Amino acid sequence: METVQVLLLAFVSIVIVNNLVFTKFLGICPYLGVSGRLDMAFGMGCAVTFVVTLAGIMTWMINNWVLATLHLEVMKYVCFILVIAGAVQLVEMYLRKFFPTLYESFGIFLPLITTNCAILGLCLFIDLWGIKSLLEATVLSFGAGIGFTMAICIMAGIRENLQLADVPDCLRGAPITLITAGLLTLAFMGFAGMIG
DSSP, X not given: OHHHHHHHHHHHIIIIITOHHHHSOOSHHHHHHSTTSHHXXXXXXXXXXXXXXXXXXXXXXXXXXXXXXXXXXXXXXXHHHHHHHHHHHHHXXXXXXXXXXXXXXXXXXXXXXXXXXXXXXXXXXXXXXXXXXXXXXXXXXXXXXHHHHHHHHHHHHHHHHHTTSOOOGGGTTHHHHXXXXXXXXXXXXXXXXXXX
């Protein structure tokens, strides 16, 4: 029972309290670039969730079962980036085959998931935090993806509503988007310290 509670706390922590977008400012490029429409934001969030979960699991296994065993920790970054790039290729092939309109609407942002610092950041945080269990690494990876999806969907919902709002001309576009992002970050900082 204690393990379930720890995993649940870890999940809630990475989704809400220690959200990678709101607290570490990782993954900002797709967060701002693809959050114009809710459907695109949700699709990007699902793609990032898949990639970050797969990458977190694979990099934990490679790091703990191969690199640490052979004392090749220096190869960590190279291996992590290769795993992330492979996972993005899987997502790209899947979307091109089954969701061509979504694939086209993502444009350059889909291949840029490879360079999404939130994914590499999570893989490095899992190592930095000393996660010793594959189950914990899986929960944290999936939670980070859910947290990213939540952040980008909240932003997309607000931006869709802002199109109908009477925003002054000088604030239309990027300025109001950045102000909104800052306010969302401040709102989520209110959860800081609730869970370690």
